[in-house]
Amino acid sequence: MDATTAAVLGGIAGMALTGLAALAVLAVRLSGRQQRRVPETMEGTSSLPAGVADVLAVLSSSGIVLDSADAVVNSSPAAVSHGLVRGGEIVHAELLAIARQVRRDGIIREAELELSRGPMGRTSLVVGARVAPLGDSHVLLLVDDRSQARRVEEIRRDFVANVSHELKTPVGGIALLAEAVLDAHDDPAAVSRFAKRMQVESARLTRLVQEIVDLSRLQVADTFKDPERVDLAAAAREAVERSRLAAEDKDIELALVTADDCMVWGEPELLTTAIRNLVGNAIAYSEAHTRVAVKVSTGAGDLVMVAVTDQGQGIAQVDQQRIFERFYRVDDARSRSTGGTGLGLAIVKHVCANHGGEVTVWSETGRGSTFTMRLPGAPLGRPRAVAARHTADVHTIPDTISAPGARAEVP
The missing domain is CATH 3.30.565.10 (Histidine kinase-like ATPase, C-terminal domain)
Structure with a gap:
């Protein structure tokens, strides 16, 4: 074999090895991308802006993407677990109505809604929804569960109202008894009787205030x-x-x-x-x-x-x-x-x-x-x-x- 032939054969072999190496690198990269790719919950997510599926997968709040036909093309796990998405559709008409408004005028909207937790509608879910256009044909809904915050606020209001009501009873009783003592100042027996009642109401008021303080301290200090x-x-x-x-x-x-x-x-x-x-x-x-x-x-x-x-x-x-x-x-x-x-x-x-x-x-x-x-x-x-x-x-x-x-x- 002459030198020229040997050189040609060597070049062909080098090109073949280089091609194999390139194919191997490409296969590794494609495999890595496939492993990192978020599974698509619905067909049509390929038309979403890049990175949307990745973001939805890691959201702690409920994230939902609708297409132009109001179909759910992707959603976060929380949206499914909270019952907002079922069978590729948004369950609650209130969320769908806001999404349609945003699609029509392109204006970002926020709202707090009270939604039913299930088809029976016996319990409710309080959510805060932020809806925005996503690209040319999609709408993004971000929904946060505010039920716990609402319950805490209701408990706080009830507590203040109850405390006010409970304090009025002994305070009002003491005030009335004090007037009775003044009116009966020339009747020692009546004064003694009213004074004993005042002691009872004062003790009750003291106990109530002390228990309110104790309970407040316990709730603050875990x-x-x-x-x-x-x-x-x-x-x-x-x-x-x-x-x-x-x-x-x-x-x-x-x-x-x-x-x-x-x-x-x-x-x-x-x-x-x-x-x-x-x-x-x-x-x-x-x-x-x-x-x-x-x-x-x-x-x-x-x-x-x-x-x-x-x-x-x-x-x-x-x-x-x-x-x-x-x-x-x-x-x-x-x-x-x-x-x-x-x-x-x-x-x-x-x-x-x-x-x-x-x-x-x-x-x-x-x-x-x-x-x-x-x-x-x-x-x-x-x-x-x-x-x-x-x-x-x-x-x-x-x-x-x-x-x-x-x-x-x-x-």
């Missing part, structure tokens, strides 16, 4: 700066002691069952207040000559539990989901007669939540109620087995609060 190890059994004993007079006034027996190593992290006073609220509720809604029992125990997963059981009238199922709301009363007339503020259980709920726990209720009409606080424990070591020490009256404590290895006390 955690505690300097938590300490708290003996929940000691907190329960303190709560029972503070409730003793109220129980004696109705001839209600208080029974306490405690276990060792019931330690949690938190604020002692708040935990005592929460337990006292549960005991106070049990006393207020129990008939005379009955029993209220408090049990402090440990459970699985290092949980520490406080259960307060009464023998009252019980709570209807329809009310059990709302009794932890602020100012909610099952029996408004009876709550006012007992001096209840409607904030006690809301405070218990927030105390438990701020300590990483929860409060639940079991109740049946005519069979009483059991409120249970569950909090994460803070044990130093494994719980010790302790022999039970019973008093003469422990056998009458309801079965729901008696447990082996627990220590029972009847204050």
Whole structure:
């Protein structure tokens, strides 16, 4: 083979290798693009401006692109999960109407809408919609769920209105009683009677203001700066002691069952207040000559539990989901007669939540109620087995609060 032939064959081989290398590079690039490409939810997305599909795929809010025929050519996952897009179409006529207006005049529009969550239309979804033209033939809708913000605002308004209403009652009562005292200044018996009523209303007002302050502080502070190890059994004993007079006034027996190593992290006073609220509720809604029992125990997963059981009238199922709301009363007339503020259980709920726990209720009409606080424990070591020490009256404590290895006390 002469030199010229060899050179020609070498050039052809070099060109072939170069072509193969180029094809390989092109294949790698196409593969990378294919992997990065966002799956198209509808046909026709190829006519969208470049990058729109990529942006929609990463949106946390609902993004929807409509073509000139009002068909959904692309949408974000949130738009589907919120029920705004179904079967390639926008579900809600309100959004579609705004999109058509924007397509006609090309003006960007914003609106807050209340949309039904499903075909039954029983619940609503509050959204903020921003609609803008996208290219020559498409319209882009960006929809944010504002339902939670709306609920928070409604709760705030309700809270302010309820506080104003609740404060008017004792303040108005004190004002009327003060006028009565002035009118009866020459009647010592009447003055004494009105003065006692003023003390009652003043105490109620003080309690209401204090509970409002406590609840506001709990809602602002999700955690505690300097938590300490708290003996929940000691907190329960303190709560029972503070409730003793109220129980004696109705001839209600208080029974306490405690276990060792019931330690949690938190604020002692708040935990005592929460337990006292549960005991106070049990006393207020129990008939005379009955029993209220408090049990402090440990459970699985290092949980520490406080259960307060009464023998009252019980709570209807329809009310059990709302009794932890602020100012909610099952029996408004009876709550006012007992001096209840409607904030006690809301405070218990927030105390438990701020300590990483929860409060639940079991109740049946005519069979009483059991409120249970569950909090994460803070044990130093494994719980010790302790022999039970019973008093003469422990056998009458309801079965729901008696447990082996627990220590029972009847204050």
